[in-house]
Amino acid sequence: MEFTPRALEERARVLKEQLPSLPVSLAVVAGSGIELVLPEARKLLELAYHQVFPFPVHGLIGHTPTLSFWEVQGRGVLMFHGRFHLYQGYSAAEVAAIPRLAGLLGVSTYILTNAAGALVPTLEPGSLVVLADHLNLQGANPLVGEWGRWREPVFPDMTHAYDPDLRKLALELARQAGFAVQEGVYAGVLGPSYETPAEVRMLAQLGGTVVGMSTVQEVIAARHMGLRVLGLSLVTNYAAGIATRPLSHEEVLEAGAKAQGKLVKLLSELTTKLVAA
Ligand SMILES: O=P(O)(O)O[C@@H]1C[C@H](O)[C@@H](CO)O1
Numbered sequence: 552m553e554f555t556p557r558a559l560e561e562r563a564r565v566l567k568e569q570l571p572s573l574p575v576s577l578a579v580v581a582g583s584g585i586e587l588v589l590p591e592a593r594k595l596l597e598l599a600y601h602q603v604f605p606f607p608v609h610g611l612i613g614h615t616p617t618l619s620f621w622e623v624q625g626r627g628v629l630m631f632h633g634r635f636h637l638y639q640g641y642s643a644a645e646v647a648a649i650p651r652l653a654g655l656l657g658v659s660t661y662i663l664t665n666a667a668g669a670l671v672p673t674l675e676p677g678s679l680v681v682l683a684d685h686l687n688l689q690g691a692n693p694l695v696g697e698w699g700r701w702r703e704p705v706f707p708d709m710t711h712a713y714d715p716d717l718r719k720l721a722l723e724l725a726r727q728a729g730f731a732v733q734e735g736v737y738a739g740v741l742g743p744s745y746e747t748p749a750e751v752r753m754l755a756q757l758g759g760t761v762v763g764m765s766t767v768q769e770v771i772a773a774r775h776m777g778l779r780v781l782g783l784s785l786v787t788n789y790a791a792g793i794a795t796r797p798l799s800h801e802e803v804l805e806a807g808a809k810a811q812g813k814l815v816k817l818l819s820e821l822t823t824k825l826v827a828a
């Protein structure tokens with residue numbers, strides 16, 4: 552059955568009745584191999600994705616697909632553990648369901664994390680990249696057809712897709728914590744095969760800093776919903792040709808798990824600041 556705006560709106564209506572009645576301001580999405588928690592907050596509820604999304608959910612190693620609801624200073628924070636990827640066979644509309652649902656539930660700020668490969672040799676695995684922009688090289692857009700007509704604007708501006716104030720705040724907090732961090736451009740490819748060394752050279756020449764297989768559809772949909780977006784890439788590996796050994800998803804998951812402490816700390820501080828603002 553086709554996934555329609557009506558189906559998502561209906562699901563959001565039902566979820567609003569199930570979720571604790573706190574004003575929700577923030578949603579956070581965890582990328583591959585990244586287990587996110589908010590150490591200073593209280594988890595009030597957890598729902599499996601098949602209870603949350605009105606389309607069939609099939610998983611991928613590295614993801615425990617659940618939505619958790621946290622209370623931070625009397626406000627609600629949604630955490631989406633795992634995302635939908637085009638390469639898994641999900642449509643662009645399904646991939647974009649997370650930010651759209653978050654928007655319907657009242658979220659105004661959308662923070663996404665992902666695991667990504669470094670396109671430049673100076674960017675070491677384990678470091679963080681605050682996304683300043685992206686290249687959508689996935690050959691898809693979540694606003695095509697009915698979803699684009701769902702709400703205004705039909706042609707959303709993407710000049711400041713990644714919110715300048717949120718970027719500044721994330722950079723400041725990461726630097727204060729002593730993390731290796733820089734701003735960069737996310738080259739979003741379809742996958743699931745990793746890039747060839749020639750593709751990696753091309754992506755770097757196009758202006759990419761990191762490469763990954765997610766993020767761009769979500770960001771387009773989030774901007775269409777009017778959400779402020781912050782994107783954080785955890786560099787899990789050097790991209791092909793820069794890396795000295797073949798790439799594997801297991802390695803990406805392992806590296807993600809090893810460095811996720813940084814993201815947990817940064818997100819915890821960001822959340823506290825943003826919820827209080
Ligand atoms: O969901 P993210 O973008 O973190 O997942 C990355 C990109 C691919 O799905 C996978 C490749 O190993 O990890």
Ligand code: HPA
Nearest residue numbers: 666667668762763764790
């Ligand atoms: O090197 C990569 N390429 C594409 N996607 C990725 N996700 C993690 N690492 C990579």
